[in-house]
Amino acid sequence: MKNKNAFLESLEHAFELEKKYDVPAVDILLISLNMEGVNYPFLDSKRVRFKMSPYLINEEFYLALTNTKDSRWTHNGKKLLFEKKPIADAELAENDTCDSTYFRKFVNIKGHKIGTEMTINSNNRRKCSGCKFCSTYQLNSAKGDEDDLTSPLKLRKRINHVLINEKLEDLSYVRGISIVTGCFKNEKETLEHILMLNDVLKNNYNFKGELKNMG
Numbered sequence: 171m172k173n174k175n176a177f178l179e180s181l182e183h184a185f186e187l188e189k190k191y192d193v194p195a196v197d198i199l200l201i202s203l204n205m206e207g208v209n210y211p212f213l214d215s216k217r218v219r220f221k222m223s224p225y226l227i228n229e230e231f232y233l234a235l236t237n238t239k240d241s242r243w244t245h246n247g248k249k250l251l252f253e254k255k256p257i258a259d260a261e262l263a264e265n266d267t268c269d270s271t272y273f274r275k276f277v278n279i280k281g282h283k284i285g286t287e288m289t290i291n292s293n294n295r296r297k298c299s300g301c302k303f304c305s306t307y308q309l310n311s312a313k314g315d316e317d318d319l320t321s322p323l324k325l326r327k328r329i330n331h332v333l334i335n336e337k338l339e340d341l342s343y344v345r346g347i348s349i350v351t352g353c354f355k356n357e358k359e360t361l362e363h364i365l366m367l368n369d370v371l372k373n374n375y376n377f378k379g380e381l382k383n384m385g
Contacts, residue, residue: 177205220232225258290349
């Protein structure tokens with residue numbers, strides 16, 4: 171049965187679309203992957219996440235996708251394939267829990283892999299009523315109360331832990347931080363939270379990149 175979200179006819183079709191719309195083929199492939207999800211048979215989980223390195227570019231990505239049996243994208247434990255054709259090297263996937271903080275889009279700097287994009291799920295994402303298409307609101311939190319980063323003290327505690335774990339001095343290498351701000355009662359609380367994050371990240375951790383609100 172064909173996945174209802176499938177738009178890519180073949181691997182060759184991605185390169186045809188690249189020429190037609192002047193969009194990199196790797197971006198087209200990633201759009202297809204995000205729309206169809208990935209078939210990862212080793213976990214009985216609705217969503218999985220993993221690190222992958224596409225063959226078309228010298229970059230690493232950290233993806234969170236639906237685990238979809240009828241997807242033409244498959245993960246065999248070592249490689250990511252589209253219609254049985256290898257597209258990228260891929261690390262083992264894990265259950266996509268509601269971690270409060272994690273890195274994406276890794277680069278190699280002085281022999282050390284550093285994530286240049288960060289996601290902060292800072293307001294008890296596990297309690298989110300959620301949007302139907304996302305399904306992350308149905309997932310368990312990996313760290314329990316640690317995903318509550320709604321005060322400067324809690325935020326600094328979590329960021330300090332992340333820096334130690336990743337062997338980083340600060341967040342100067344991070345180009346963008348995406349904030350998931352669900353569960354606030356109103357716009358005022360949401361804005362105050364974003365301003366608090368902006369102040370702590372830039373003044374305490376040398377963050378110079380773009381702060382993004384994912385809503």
